[in-house]
Amino acid sequence: MKQDIRVRIAPSPTGFFHIGSARTALYNWLFARHHNGKFILRIEDTDATRSSKEMVEVILTSLNWLGLDWDEGPQKGGEYGPYFQSERKEIYREYAEKLIKEEKAYWCFCTEEEIEKERQYYLNKKMDWKHRCREKFTETEKQKRMNAGMKPALRFKVPVEKRISFSDIVHGVVEKNASDIEDFVIIKSDGMPTYNFACVVDDFLMKISHVIRGVEHIANTPKQIMLYEAFNLPIPFFAHLPVILGKDKKKLSKRLGARSVLEYRDEGYLPDALINFLALLGWSPGGDEEIMDRERIIELFTLERINPANAIYDETKLEWLNNHYIINRIDEKTFLTSIEPFVISSGYITEEEYKKNREWVDRVCLLMRPRLKVLKDISRAKYFFTDDFEYDENSLKKYLNDKSVSLTREFMVVLKELKDFNAHNIEDSLRKFCEQKAIKTRELIHPLRVYITGTEAGPGLFETMELIGRARCIKRVLNIIERYEHGTS
RNA sequence: GGCCCCAUCGUCUAGUGGUUAGGACAUCACUCUUUCAAGGUGAAGAUACGGGUUCGACUCCCGUUGGGGCCA
Secondary structure, eight states: OOOOOEEEEOOOTTSOOBHHHHHHHHHHHHHHHHTTOEEEEOBOOOOTTTOOHHHHHHHHHHHHHHTOOOSBBTTTBOTTOOOBGGGOHHHHHHHHHHHHHTTSEEEEOOOHHHHHHHHHHHHHTTOOOOOOOTTSSOHHHHHHHHHTTOOOEEEEOOOTTOEEEEEETTTEEEEEEGGGSOOOEEEOTTSOBOHHHHHHHHHHHTTOOEEEEEGGGTTTHHHHHHHHHHHTOOOOEEEEEOOEEOTTSSBOOTTTTOOBHHHHHHHTOOHHHHHHHHHTSSBOOSSSOOOOOHHHHHHHOOGGGBOOSOEEOOHHHHHHHHHHIIIIISOHHHHHHHHHHHHHHTTSSOHHHHHHTHHHHHHHHHHHGGGOSSGGGGGGGHHHHOSOOOOOHHHHHHHOSHHHHHHHHHHHHHHHHOSSOSHHHHHHHHHHHHHHHTOOHHHHHHHHHHHHHSSSOSSOHHHHHHHHOHHHHHHHHHHHHHHHHTTOO
């Protein structure tokens, strides 16, 4: 009978929920879903001064946006709660007591200064040093320090003769001598548990079967294993994920461009595209398959196929993937509802106007669709919405000249008389006009585009003109011509 | 300083002793085209280094270098 799969993520609400945290969450979630297991969210908020409620919200919102639903945790509850570590102090204390009773932990009465001095001493001598103060003080000295108001920290009595070994699913066998590990603190002098201690207690009580987390914790794992052994608890499986590095090969940090998941949302990345991208950052299904929806990734995902090497995070592929999703992986309706908030936040149009002209706005968005890397790029469509847009200087230099001006002015007469001002008719008349003039169509199309949109790049000119409308097109052209002829340009 | 982890094109990766080392993004060229995208075709581009093991190593072992991390 296979053991129930239960995994967890345990973010601290102290910083932003960035790409790295999101990927750890994703891999845990994928593993749980693949095995029909449970995905648990536990908030590591033991650092009261740095934790905040807002950051908890950020975590929940980020996970929700990504569509990584958790089975137990905040907002969901569950039979192994509470899921906030700050509410579990009593539990940790209880477990600490056990270790004290069995003499597997002891109180450390050293002051920080003393420890620092000791460290410096050995460092200067270039000697290896591990803090162990098991026999350092007599009972009377301890009492004396207590009376002086000192609060001791609880240290774990490392079984120095042991060699700790575990088999990591990603990295294989990892070994370490216990003698290389100091008698680490498990309860700080302020009464709070340290990461390693709380983690072991919680993972056990929450019946976590697989611990899937970043490699930065691989060095913590031997400590945790010693703790499991001290408590005589079953040891979970471990899978340590490679770290995501920035372009400078340094760990992603806020300073070096690490961005919060919510920023991706606000720029108009599609959650599915981000999920697909993140899944491929450190994992691959084995073949050449790259574009995969959630169901497909869940189906194919295994921890064994995780690449142990650190990955450098390059956003260009994400942009490409997002554009690909915008064009090919969502239907028209989904696209239009997804882009709505970005149209409104562009500020070119009020929500009311949007509702009134929905059909027209939708056509603009559809026209822009293949050109959008992120939904926010809809802001480039400014010239559809308002006459108050900027003209690109270089483009004007190129196309605002006597010849182009006279051509376009003449063509305006044709436009004025056009029956139906639609793309087809505009194109038709323009081609005929050019034929009569014996010029290439581009000689008219390019200046016309610049006069009407202010830029050389954009969707097809005829569709663009139809949407902008006859009156505004002609007005823009005449305005820019006037500007040219009065030398104000 | 000690300990731990890692190493295939610029980037993400496939590959598990015998391959012209495959794919994707990015780059470049061509193509399509009214521009920009998108699309199509193609080019260029990698096994960090040095030793072993082996008939044969990208692949296994050791070392070096480089990167990342933990102790902090």
